[in-house]
Structures are given as C-alpha cells and as structure tokens.
Amino acid sequence: MIVLRTVLACLFLELVSGSRMFKKMKKISKPTWDQFTNRQIVESSIIECSGACARMKDTCNAVHFEASNNTCSFAQLSLLEEPPEEKALSVFMKAQAFKSLEQKESFLLIGQGVDLVQSYPCNFTLPVDFYYTTGGIAVLNGKVYIYNHKTNKCYHRSMVLSGPWDEIPDCVTPARSAPDLTTVGPYIMMTGGYNGGLLDNIERFDGTTWTTLSKKLSQRTADHCAVEISYTEMIVLGGNQRWAMVEKYDVDGNMVETLPNLKIGRRYIGCGIFQGEIYAAGGGGHSSVEVYNFESRTWRMISSFKSAVQFPNLHVYKGNLIMFGISNTIEIFNGETWETASESLGKNFTNGLSVKVPCH
Template sequence: MDWIEFESMNVGRYYFTLTTLGDKILAAGGYTPQGITATVEVFDGSSWKLQNYELTSPRHSHCSVPISESQVMLLGGYSNDNLSLVEVYSIEEGFIAELPSMPTARRGLACSMFNGEIWTAGGDNFGYQDVVEVLTPGFTNTWRSGPKLTKRRVYLTMEVLDNNLVVFGGDGGVDSLEKLEGEDWMEEPLQYGHKQHASVSILCN
C-alpha cells in the first residue's frame, strides 16, 4: 500500500467533502484562504476539473453520502450559521433537489447510508451534539430520532463495517469509537486519537 501523488485540486480547501461516485471523485465546498466556497470539482483518475455549476450556497463542515454512481446527498454544514439543509446533486448537472431539512442544524457531523436509510450523528450546534437523526428516503422522506451517542462528538466520521454502523473519534471522544448494536451504541477504545480526520472503508482479505 504505497502513496502516489496526483495532480493537485484547482482550489485549495479544507473542511470540504470528498465523495466517490462511480469512477470519479467529487470535492464540494469547504473553506479556502478567500473564505467559504461553493465550488465543486471532479477527479477523473488523472486530473481535477472545476465544474460549471456550484453549490446553492457556500458551506463547509458538511457531510456527504453517495446515493448512486452519479448522485450525492449533502447534509448540514456551516455558512453564515449552522445548516440543517439537505440537498441532492448530480456529478454532471449540479443541484437536483432539496429534501426535508434535518431536525437539528449542525456542522462537523458524520453521515452514512445504512440499511437503505441516511444516518447522521454528532456535530456542533452551539455545543457538541450526541444527537442521531435518520432520514428514510422515498415517497415520505421523513426524519426520525435514533439512539443517542454515548458521547457528544464533533468532526467525527461514520462508516458501515461488516454490516455494523460505526462512528470514529472526533472532538469529545478522540480516543474511542462507537458501534451500533440494536438500539444502543457500544464504546470501544481506539489505538490513536482522531479528530477532524477522514475515514474510508476498504475491503480486506
């Protein structure tokens, strides 16, 4: 497992989202030296290209969930205030639809698709959050409350590992993960502390 350097992005940014869609990677929003950006760029395997569309508003510290090989859902974040916004974008066409807002506006949250639903956890809304909210997509597009985390966490990450929903680290719980077991989160230690980090699920033999 070696690192290979590729061409840099067109816009230097942090607190943005990076989402794999099919054979491409989409970078959206974030914070730049010039301020919060609404720009979007796509990596095609060899180079980055700025898209001819932007997000409906500048934002950073949001989260993203791929919902197909060409569409991504962006949730929450921060613009002039914490956002509860939920939007769907096409990698080629840009904005498609706005879905019902999250009940709790927040930035620095984690999100993932799990059992056909969109799960969100943690974040910051004038204080670290232990809130978990779940969107059931489809005809109703309704939100419900899920089991609260054992710790209030912000800038955490979430992955589905071996059919289990897991959150990792974040301010408020840098040295632990939490795994959803039934209706309860079970905390386990991490070897190293992680906050404002990134995570990627990979296949292991």
C-alpha cells in the same frame, strides 16, 4: 440444454461446483474486478466457469461469466466493496473465501495533527511523514485518494497492489480546508471548503484530472458531509452556513432536489448510509443522531452517542453501523443504543477522516 443450465444457475444465489460452494454476490465494482482478473477463458455456462475456478485452487476464488460472449473471468479477490447497485458486478465467489473477506474489512484513518495516521483492525500501508489538516479521503477504481490541505498535496495508491504512495503537489486550485470528498459512480466529487472564505465550488475527479464544474452549490459551505445514493447522484447535508439544509446533486453539479431539512442544524457533521437510510450525526456540541427514510421522506431521532463529537465517521463493519471520532474509542449501534466496543484504536482519532480498505 446448455442454455437451460445457465439460466438455472443464475437463478440461485449459491451453486455447487465439485466439492466447493459458490455464493453469488455483488460486493465488487467492475474497475476493481478488472484489477484482480488474472485469467480469461471461453466456457458454455457459469457452472463450467465455477468448475474451472475450483480446480485453480489458490489462484481463483471468484468468477464472472459474461453470457454475451461466453467468457469466464477469474480472480483471486482480497477485498470486498459496497458499490451502489448500478456500479456492482455480479460475481460467484467461493463461500468460504467470501466469509473470510467479510471478516477482513479494515479502515485507513487519518486524524488531524502529526503522526495520527493508522489502520484498524489490520495493517495497511500508511503515508509517511504525514501532517494532516482537514482535507478529504475517498476510494475510486480500487485506489485510495487523499487530499491534505496542510500541504495542498494529493496522495494515492492501489488497494490491490503493494507499493508506495504516489504524491501530486498543488493538486487542487484553490487550496481549501474542510471540503467533502465523496465517490459518486466513476468520479470523486469535491464540494465546498474554506479558503479565506467559504466556497461553493464543485470539483470532479475522474482518476486522472480534476475539473471545476460550472455549476455550484446553492450555498457556500465547509464542514459538511455528502453520501452517494446512486451511480450519478449524491446528497449533501449540513455544514457552515447550510446548517440543516439537505440537497441532492448529480455528477454534473446540477441541484436535482431539495430534501426535508435536518431536525438539528449541524456543522462538523458526519453521515453515512445503513440499511437503505441516511444517518446524520454529531457536529459542534452535538451527540445526537437522526435518520432519513427515503420512502416517508422524514427524519427521525435515534439514540445519541456517548458524548458530543465533531466529524463522526460512520461505517458499516461486519454488518453493524460503527462510529470513529471520540478519542480512540469505537461505538457500535445495536439497533437501539450506541455501545462502546471492547476494542479501541491505537491512536486518538479526532476531526479526522477514514475509508474502508482491505486487510494486507
């Protein structure tokens, strides 16, 4: 009977425990969940686990049940993520808390220049005395990592715990401008860049150490873009000297596959994934946007931005695709055209980088 109840509970996307509704979701990675976990007990099923969470009130809004050892893990989540399927943990969360967190997504934005660090729409602890030139920014295991080419320093802090930014000097060798930093599974991958000449290096960061891989990009480049498509693979698009090239690489630096070229060669390109497709946008002198469909293996053009933009930053926000990168404006894709949002950033954001963080 207990086994049957467990199976039935896991078949539904939502379950009721006491007077609270729980929603099954996969918008948290295991490393981040482990940081939030505040208690573990043994129970016979997810129903008992959710009941215990409901009784904990302000110290639990989400629960994970490990059927192999009947362990309930409880957490009070304050953020949601968008991990790939292989990286996501199945969790039941109080529906009201889930809805609230969906409305509390925020971004850390670092523009090129002096005093151009900001968060939107709500507060997040910012690095201080920050003069930034094109480096990179990524999230790994619940921490934000920033590489600043101006100083060749790396900065990091927890997205979960409050506290200052830690600083590591001379963290990347050689120092380089305009590389790409992309989280892929358990690593941050740094590709290309410029150091007196274009680079074809691939570096991999595991949360502790940067390792230069023996494998290299097929073409030296900078001002390019990459997106994670699985726990072990990323797609690298465009850039200086690569222009329209699109290639798939794994976390060991192997070039797995060459994909169809972009319709337009792009340097200073922006990219992102929305509804299972890759969006490639902007670049020097370009306002155009194109979309890659994995099933048809083709690119198609869609509506352009309001004006040309270098390094457009594409994110999913409240279920919509948005773009930062033109002055202090925000553009939202409505499925047909790009519209200027009624809200705007507090500072100009040009030639910058951004990453999603929780509201604090």
